[in-house]
């Protein structure tokens with residue numbers, strides 16, 4: 001690890017958007033694609049805060065939309081790095097909606113994005129270590145290895161038999 005270790009709070013990023021007519025589908029709800037664009041931006045900023053480098057989006061885990069966000073509502077996206085590996089970092093993003101006139105706040109969705117820090121030529125470079133501080137950060141940190149192995153196996157970048165964390169969950173050796 002080339003640089004001083006950081007804590008998740010050093011990477012915390014919050015972004016607030018208002019759903020305007022140009023962001024919506026024919027039902028007057030926020031389009032999924034627009035939300036994913038905002039999620040990519042907020043998480044890339046969190047990853048950059050950790051790496052102090054250019055980062056590229058390497059993968060996006062599954063995103064399910066629990067609750068539509070209506071025209072005129074406010075969207076809050078919060079992102080934090082959960083774990084750093086060699087050149088990659090995992091970022092957790094939580095999205096909430098808010099209808100200000102009624103005071104109603106509701107969860108919309110959450111996701112994990114993976115970013116890779118690269119040099120000016122686009123080659124991966126090492127990133128600093130991330131040290132969790134709170135219990136929640138430790139849980140996200142612990143789960144990150146499992147999620148990493150799952151996405152690398154699905155992306156055919158790791159053989160299933162090398163995914164030790166997944167094997168222990170499914171008890172494949174027994």
Ligand SMILES: CC(=O)SCCNC(=O)CCNC(=O)[C@H](O)C(C)(C)COP(=O)(O)OP(=O)(O)OC[C@H]1O[C@@H](n2cnc3c(N)ncnc32)[C@H](O)[C@@H]1OP(=O)(O)O
Nearest residue numbers: 040044055056057058059085086087088114116124151155
């Ligand atoms: C911010 C933006 O929106 S950028 C635009 C969208 N994104 C892009 O254009 C990225 C295009 N892809 C790339 O440039 C390359 O594939 C890179 C930089 C992501 C990886 O480059 P590679 O030469 O394959 O690198 P390599 O195999 O050495 O892997 C580097 C790291 O990427 C990680 N990685 C590569 N592919 C994936 C993937 N699909 N999912 C998760 N992590 C991945 C590896 O696990 C490794 O992480 P580690 O160093 O922490 O162990």
